[in-house]
Structures are given as C-alpha cells and as structure tokens.
Amino acid sequence: MIRVMLPHHLRTLASVGKEVEIQIEGPMTLGAVLDAVEAQYPMLRGTIRDHATQQRRPFIRFFACGQDLSHQPPDTPLPDAVAAGAEPFRIVGAMAGG
Amino acid sequence: MSNVRVLVGTRKGAFILTSTEKRKRWKVSGPHFAGWEIYHVNGSPIDPNRLYASQSSGWFGQVIQRSDDGGKTWETPGGGLEKTPDGMPRGESNKFVYEGEVGTHQWYDGTQHPWEFKRVWQLKPSLTDPDTVYAGVEDAALFRSTDGGKSWQELPGLRAAKGHLWQPGGGGMCLHTIILDPNNPDRIFVAISAAGAFRTDDGGQTWRPINQGLKSPYELPDSTAEVGHCVHNIAMHPSRPNVLFMQKHWDVMRSADAGESWHEVSGNLPSDFGFPIAVHAHEPNTIYVVPIKSDSEHYPPDGKLRVYRSRTGGNEWEELTKGLPQSDCYVNVLRSALAVDSLESCGIYFGTTGGQVYASADSGDSWSPIVRDLPAVLSVEVQTLS
Numbered sequence: 037m038i039r040v041m042l043p044h045h046l047r048t049l050a051s052v053g054k055e056v057e058i059q060i061e062g063p064m065t066l067g068a069v070l071d072a073v074e075a076q077y078p079m080l081r082g083t084i085r086d087h088a089t090q091q092r093r094p095f096i097r098f099f100a101c102g103q104d105l106s107h108q109p110p111d112t113p114l115p116d117a118v119a120a121g122a123e124p125f126r127i128v129g130a131m132a133g134g
Numbered sequence: 135m136s137n138v139r140v141l142v143g144t145r146k147g148a149f150i151l152t153s154t155e156k157r158k159r160w161k162v163s164g165p166h167f168a169g170w171e172i173y174h175v176n177g178s179p180i181d182p183n184r185l186y187a188s189q190s191s192g193w194f195g196q197v198i199q200r201s202d203d204g205g206k207t208w209e210t211p212g213g214g215l216e217k218t219p220d221g222m223p224r225g226e227s228n229k230f231v232y233e234g235e236v237g238t239h240q241w242y243d244g245t246q247h248p249w250e251f252k253r254v255w256q257l258k259p260s261l262t263d264p265d266t267v268y269a270g271v272e273d274a275a276l277f278r279s280t281d282g283g284k285s286w287q288e289l290p291g292l293r294a295a296k297g298h299l300w301q302p303g304g305g306g307m308c309l310h311t312i313i314l315d316p317n318n319p320d321r322i323f324v325a326i327s328a329a330g331a332f333r334t335d336d337g338g339q340t341w342r343p344i345n346q347g348l349k350s351p352y353e354l355p356d357s358t359a360e361v362g363h364c365v366h367n368i369a370m371h372p373s374r375p376n377v378l379f380m381q382k383h384w385d386v387m388r389s390a391d392a393g394e395s396w397h398e399v400s401g402n403l404p405s406d407f408g409f410p411i412a413v414h415a416h417e418p419n420t421i422y423v424v425p426i427k428s429d430s431e432h433y434p435p436d437g438k439l440r441v442y443r444s445r446t447g448g449n450e451w452e453e454l455t456k457g458l459p460q461s462d463c464y465v466n467v468l469r470s471a472l473a474v475d476s477l478e479s480c481g482i483y484f485g486t487t488g489g490q491v492y493a494s495a496d497s498g499d500s501w502s503p504i505v506r507d508l509p510a511v512l513s514v515e516v517q518t519l520s
Binding site for chain 2: 043044045046048049078079081082083084086087088093095096129130
C-alpha cells in the first residue's frame with residue numbers, strides 16, 4: 037500500500053481526503069504511482085501529467101522523504117519508506133502564484 | 135411563470151443566479167468549483183437542466199464538468215470508473231488532443247510557434263442534441279463531443295484555414311465565439327483572437343476565413359489581410375442568421391451576408407474598442423456594446439460605465455447609464471460577459487472584472503447589480519426557463 041498526498045484542488049476534484057491509498061503491482065516506481073493514481077481516480081488524468089505527452093505538468097512537483105523527484109524519469113524507484121507505506125508520496129502544486 | 139437562470143464564470147469559481155420573471159430578487163448559488171478559473175458555463179437550449187462548465191487552472195489544466203439538474207450537482211462526465219475495452223480508465227472528458235501534426239502558428243514576434251493546448255474558452259451546446267457540444271479552445275481550435283462531454287474530437291479543418299498565420303492576442307490565441315446557424319445545421323461561425331472570423335458550410339469539415347472588410351492598421355502589416363484580425367466577439371439574432379454583428383479589437387462591424395463582407399457601424403460611439411456584443415432577444419436590429427477606452431487602457435472612457443444601444447443595427451448609438459456607476463469606474467467587461475434573456479421585456483446582463491453582475495429588465499433602460507463582489511467575471515450566460 038502506497039500513501040499519496042494530493043493538493044487541495046485535486047482532492048476536491050476526486051472527492052477524497054488529504055491522502056489516498058493505492059496498490060501497485062510490479063515495480064514500485066514513480067511512474068507506477070502516477071499510473072495507479074490515475075487508474076483509481078480517472079478524473080485526475082490530465083491534471084498531473086499532460087494527456088498527450090504524459091509529461092509532468094509544469095506547475096506540479098513530486099516530493100518524497102525530503103527529496104524532490106519532479107525531474108526524475110518514470111522508472112525511478114520509490115524510496116523504501118514510501119514503498120513500505122511509512123511515508124507518503126506527495127503530489128504538490130508549485131508555489132508560484134498563489 | 136418563467137424563471138431566469140444566469141450562469142456566471144469567474145476567476146475563482148462559477149456562480150448561478152436565479153430569479154423569477156420579475157427579476158427583482160435573486161438567489162445566488164456558489165462558488166461551484168471554488169478556486170478554479172471558470173471560463174464558461176452554458177446550457178443546452180433543448181434541455182435547460184443540462185449544463186456544461188469549463189474549469190481550468192494553470193496548475194492542473196482543463197476539466198469539463200456537466201450537470202443534469204440545472205447546476206445543483208456536477209460530474210466530470212468521462213471521469214468515472216468506466217473502462218475502455220483494453221481495461222484502461224477512460225477519464226477523457228478533459229482530454230483535448232489536436233488531430234494529426236500539431237503544426238505551428240505565428241507567435242507575438244512573427245516567428246512560428248507550436249500549437250499547445252491551454253484551456254477551453256467557450257462551450258456551445260447543440261441546438262438539437264443535448265449530448266452534442268462544441269468547445270472553442272486556446273491555442274485556437276474547435277472540438278466537438280457527441281457523448282455529453284465524455285470525449286472530445288477536434289474538427290481539424292479549421293486550423294487548415296491558414297492557421298500558420300494566426301497569432302495570439304493579449305488573452306492568448308483563443309477560439310472564443312461559436313455560433314450555430316438555426317436554419318442550417320451544417321453552418322457554424324467561429325471567431326478567434328487574433329485570426330478573425332471563419333465559417334463552415336459542411337458541418338465543420340472545411341472552413342474559410344470571412345474577414346473581407348475588416349481593417350487592422352495598427353495590428354497587422356497588411357491591414358486588410360485575409361486572416362490575423364483580432365475579432366473580439368460576434369453576435370447573431372436567430373431570426374436573421376445571415377446578419378452578424380462584430381466587436382473587433384477596434385471597430386464595431388456588421389455583415390448582411392453571413393460574413394462574406396463587413397462594414398463598420400461604430401458611428402457615434404465614444405470608443406469603438408471593446409469586447410462583447412449582443413443582440414436584443416426580440417428586436418434583431420437592436421444591439422449592445424460596452425465601449426472601452428483603448429487596448430492600452432482596458433477600462434471605460436471617463437471612468438463611466440456605459441452600455442451603448444443601437445436600435446438601427448449600428449451607426450446610431452445611445453448611452454445607457456441609469457443605475458450604472460458614472461464616476462471613478464475602471465472595470466472591464468470581457469467578451470463573453472454580456473448576455474440577454476428572452477422574456478417579453480428583454481433582460482440584459484453583464485459581468486465586470488470588478489466582480490459585479492448588472493441586470494436590466496427593460497432592454498437596458500435601467501440597471502441594478504445582482505451581485506457586487508464576485509471574483510472577476512469571465513463569462514455570463516442566461517437561460518430563460520418556462
């Protein structure tokens with residue numbers, strides 16, 4: 037079980053609380069987390085990654101265990117604490133603007 | 135007794151304002167989609183409880199929302215747990231992907247720049263089918279859904295109409311106006327900033343520019359170019375679909391031949407710069423504009439918020455000021471923020487960037503605010519409910 041924290045506007049869009057739980061079968065990677073979030077909450081497709089290119093939207097960032105994973109490739113392994121469910125994977129709206 | 139429902143899109147959510155035909159007391163519902171930019175909310179003409187909303191954010195992109203109960207509840211129509219035959223979640227109600235090669239358009243500096251989807255500016259439900267709806271988007275293109283907003287397909291023939299010469303205006307390169315011809319289901323008009331007006335006569339397969347007569351000496355090297363004009367808004371009365379009225383960047387224009395040719399009808403307006411234009415519900419020759427001082431100063435001339443009405447299809451204009459602020463007013467009225475109802479005494483409505491929504495129940499003779507302190511208003515649509 038992976039814990040994923042969503043930004044406010046995506047929580048309301050998906051009608052969920054601050055944190056959701058997802059299951060991943062296979063390698064525990066950055067891309068697998070995003071695939072699983074989108075599979076469980078299809079209304080979030082396109083809001084985190086561009087529909088056409090599957091690239092991270094410019095004002096979205098991914099944090100985990102104090103690290104910035106925003107610019108890592110999809111096959112990047114998750115930190116052990118995230119893979120074990122001890123720490124959340126955080127999807128964050130960038131600070132720019134307000 | 136009839137009721138009126140005013141659909142307001144703002145920078146921070148959607149609001150629904152409802153009243154009886156007296157239009158004295160208003161109930162305000164919202165914010166819906168709080169904190170998101172709502173460029174447009176629009177209802178189906180044949181199923182008024184079917185509403186579509188364009189919800190967007192610089193962070194999270196585009197979402198399409200749909201209501202089947204007049205805005206009480208909403209859903210992302212393609213966002214459920216429905217799956218495709220190969221087991222993938224659909225989630226396609228916000229998927230706007232250009233057809234074929236993306237191609238390039240002109241950038242602000244005249245160089246070529248690739249098309250990039252940003253948001254939906256305009257939603258236009260079909261006149262005959264509540265599940266069919268058109269979306270005008272930035273970067274400019276026209277999409278259509280025939281399944282109630284679950285999935286969207288581009289009509290790419292439009293971008294073939296010299297798209298490489300289109301360029302963004304101050305608000306981006308947006309398709310902001312869609313007009314469906316009530317007499318001819320194959321005819322659609324659209325307007326794009328800054329490309330001009332375009333028409334299809336074959337249901338959206340092929341398109342051609344309809345900009346003859348437009349002059350843009352300050353914006354274009356060739357002031358009468360076939361495309362590139364910054365058309366801000368177009369309006370039509372359904373009883374006379376060949377007569378179109380246009381608020382261009384500068385100039386108010388009229389066409390009597392479905393856009394084949396245009397001539398200027400700015401007449402005695404204090405400024406012929408502005409954004410929206412609308413036609414009276416029962417008088418096809420009565421039109422409304424809101425003059426703005428200039429493209430460098432997006433506020434009303436002399437700090438006076440004045441709607442101008444022409445009962446002669448343009449050229450001769452009268453100012454309408456009763457109930458509107460006549461000093462120290464520096465709000466703007468954006469291109470989609472002026473609309474009319476179809477009650478016997480025609481109601482006119484507009485929203486401002488200062489968050490006011492003004493209403494007139496007497497064709498513009500007098501005005502009063504329905505609300506004063508909304509976020510900046512991006513769009514206003516009106517439904518007359520029997």
